[in-house]
Amino acid sequence: MLLLQLLVNGLVTGCALGVVAFSFSLVYSTTKIFHVAHAGVYTLAGYLAWSLARAGMPDIVGLIVVPVVCAGFGVVIQRLLYDPLAQRRATHLVVLIASLGLLAIVQNAIAVLWSPDILHFDSTWRVQTIKLVGVTLNYAQIATVVVSVALYGATLFATRHTGIGKRIRAVASNPFLAELTRLHPRRTYAMVMALASALVAVPGMLVGFDLGLQPYTGTTVLLTGTVAVIAGGVGSLTGAFLVSIVVTVLQNLSLLVMPGQWSVGITFLIFVAFMLVRPRGLFAAA
Amino acid sequence: MEYFYSYLILASIFVVLGLATNLLVGIAGIFSVSQAAIFGVGAYVTAYCLVNEVMGFLPAVACAAGACLLLNIVITLPALRVAGDYFVVTSFGIQLLATAAFLNWNGATGGASGMAAIPPADLFGYAIEDTGSMLLLCVAAMLLCCLAFYLAMNSPYGRLLRAIREDELAVAASGKPVIPAKAAAAALAGVFGGVAGSLYATFLSFIDPSSFDLNASVLLLSMVVVGGARTLAGSIIGPFVLLALPQVLTMVEIPSTMAAGVRQGLYGALLIAFMLFRPQGLAGQKL
Numbered sequence: 316m317l318l319l320q321l322l323v324n325g326l327v328t329g330c331a332l333g334v335v336a337f338s339f340s341l342v343y344s345t346t347k348i349f350h351v352a353h354a355g356v357y358t359l360a361g362y363l364a365w366s367l368a369r370a371g372m373p374d375i376v377g378l379i380v381v382p383v384v385c386a387g388f389g390v391v392i393q394r395l396l397y398d399p400l401a402q403r404r405a406t407h408l409v410v411l412i413a414s415l416g417l418l419a420i421v422q423n424a425i426a427v428l429w430s431p432d433i434l435h436f437d438s439t440w441r442v443q444t445i446k447l448v449g450v451t452l453n454y455a456q457i458a459t460v461v462v463s464v465a466l467y468g469a470t471l472f473a474t475r476h477t478g479i480g481k482r483i484r485a486v487a488s489n490p491f492l493a494e495l496t497r498l499h500p501r502r503t504y505a506m507v508m509a510l511a512s513a514l515v516a517v518p519g520m521l522v523g524f525d526l527g528l529q530p531y532t533g534t535t536v537l538l539t540g541t542v543a544v545i546a547g548g549v550g551s552l553t554g555a556f557l558v559s560i561v562v563t564v565l566q567n568l569s570l571l572v573m574p575g576q577w578s579v580g581i582t583f584l585i586f587v588a589f590m591l592v593r594p595r596g597l598f599a600a601a
Numbered sequence: 602m603e604y605f606y607s608y609l610i611l612a613s614i615f616v617v618l619g620l621a622t623n624l625l626v627g628i629a630g631i632f633s634v635s636q637a638a639i640f641g642v643g644a645y646v647t648a649y650c651l652v653n654e655v656m657g658f659l660p661a662v663a664c665a666a667g668a669c670l671l672l673n674i675v676i677t678l679p680a681l682r683v684a685g686d687y688f689v690v691t692s693f694g695i696q697l698l699a700t701a702a703f704l705n706w707n708g709a710t711g712g713a714s715g716m717a718a719i720p721p722a723d724l725f726g727y728a729i730e731d732t733g734s735m736l737l738l739c740v741a742a743m744l745l746c747c748l749a750f751y752l753a754m755n756s757p758y759g760r761l762l763r764a765i766r767e768d769e770l771a772v773a774a775s776g777k778p779v780i781p782a783k784a785a786a787a788a789l790a791g792v793f794g795g796v797a798g799s800l801y802a803t804f805l806s807f808i809d810p811s812s813f814d815l816n817a818s819v820l821l822l823s824m825v826v827v828g829g830a831r832t833l834a835g836s837i838i839g840p841f842v843l844l845a846l847p848q849v850l851t852m853v854e855i856p857s858t859m860a861a862g863v864r865q866g867l868y869g870a871l872l873i874a875f876m877l878f879r880p881q882g883l884a885g886q887k888l
Binding site: 343348349403405407408409410414418419420422423427497534535545574577579580587 | 615628630632636674676678679686687688689690691693694695697698701702704705815816819823827859861862863865866868869870871872873876877880
């Protein structure tokens with residue numbers, strides 16, 4: 316039953332990672348910014364929820380309020396950092412370094428303001444477990460799967476069938492033409508940042524419920540997510556979500572043959588090898 | 602005085618590292634956040650050789666430089682094939698992979714507790730034990746590396762690298778060897794990283810994985826950005842300024858548990874401020 320348990324654990328982590336991956340993909344394919352600071356938003360969300368919980372709010376309040384706050388944070392990032400850089404015609408490298416700087420600020424501010432050590436939520440609902448065909452799951456894990464899949468479905472629907480979603484895709488495919496047809500790329504970028512930041516806040520909290528919060532782990536999560544984005548084909552939400560699940564399931568299964576602290580390293584080793592052989596990713600057009 | 606000496610020693614070691622980062626990021630235009638990993642490999646190879654008495658200091662430095670040279674070419678290989686952001690992920694990935702290896706390969710690296718009691722450097726049988734002569738050694742190494750950097754950048758090869766950054770396709774079309782040139786830049790940066798690692802390990806006589814993590818790579822990037830990309834002066838100014846920063850911070854009263862976070866956060870703020878208001882750094886050219 317160990318195999319099944321690992322499989323399910325991988326699935327749970329993969330769902331959370333999938334949301335990180337496709338929200339990053341949303342930003343990346345629209346604004347073309349390699350938004351490393353996304354990991355900062357992810358981490359911040361968990362800590363905000365923790366503080367709300369400490370202030371006596373039930374966890375559900377955090378789940379609703381924090382994404383709104385993070386959406387605002389996303390807009391601020393776009394307006395105060397990426398927009399000015401774009402107006403200055405900064406090169407890709409400059410934007411990336413700025414984003415990396417923001418990530419360093421957010422992570423270290425969290426370590427200073429909250430704690431550099433691991434924090435756990437006080438609530439008890441999240442550790443209650445149920446057993447299903449020999450697999451033990453806690454409520455936080457179940458919530459992770461349900462909410463993540465729901466977010467994935469909702470985002471997929473929104474990008475395909477709503478006005479905003481179509482506008483985002485139009486700007487992504489041709490910003491110049493979008494400008495001409497008065498789709499306001501800059502406003503759209505801010506919208507995408509808001510949406511993606513709200514989305515990434517949710518796994519930030521859900522994983523926190525399950526495993527606790529640490530200031531610096533977000534970087535690894537985001538990078539594993541970007542691996543999934545690239546391997547799944549840039550711009551494909553489904554690709555990013557599914558490959559995320561595949562990656563984490565494989566990482567969990569690898570526990571059968573080697574100690575856990577190597578799994579992240581091995582993931583990137585495979586990715587580097589993969590990049591050498593197939594630099595364009597699995598599904599991207601040649 | 603001792604304190605000031607060790608600041609100068611660390612700064613000159615980081616100048617060597619800054620040159621490596623500047624060469625890759627500034628001049629060749631290969632984004633890299635894995636230079637701290639190379640630095641770490643240099644330090645660990647030297648420490649391993651010296652602690653286990655495999656060889657003397659100079660051969661150990663040569664080994665470290667050789668290992669880093671090869672390794673840097675290997676990890677930069679993806680950049681020769683994939684452009685832009687895919688390599689960014691690869692570079693981050695290599696840094697995380699290296700950190701995992703430093704932390705978990707207990708047999709060779711001592712794991713999280715690191716390696717202690719690394720013997721001091723020695724040159725031709727003369728042990729360099731006091732800080733003063735270590736300073737001389739490090740400054741000499743720094744000057745040597747600066748000279749190498751200066752000569753390389755003012756040679757036709759330096760112009761070739763700059764041309765590649767500006768327009769790779771045009772360079773390739775005019776029949777210039779693009780890939781060997783990039784590989785050579787990675788090799789030179791690797792040698793710098795290896796030498797810096799050797800000096801670092803023998804100076805501190807203790808190394809652990811936290812000196813070679815992603816934060817260290819970000820610090821290196823900040824040094825190049827603050828000092829100024831693409832110039833020799835920039836690579837020298839950056840480390841001296843940024844390493845002085847923690848000393849200034851000690852004058853402000855902050856609890857020691859917060860000091861590391863405040864310092865790292867400040868480096869991040871510097872990165873953003875320079876990117877927004879002065880992308881060319883204190884003494885560099887436009888990035």
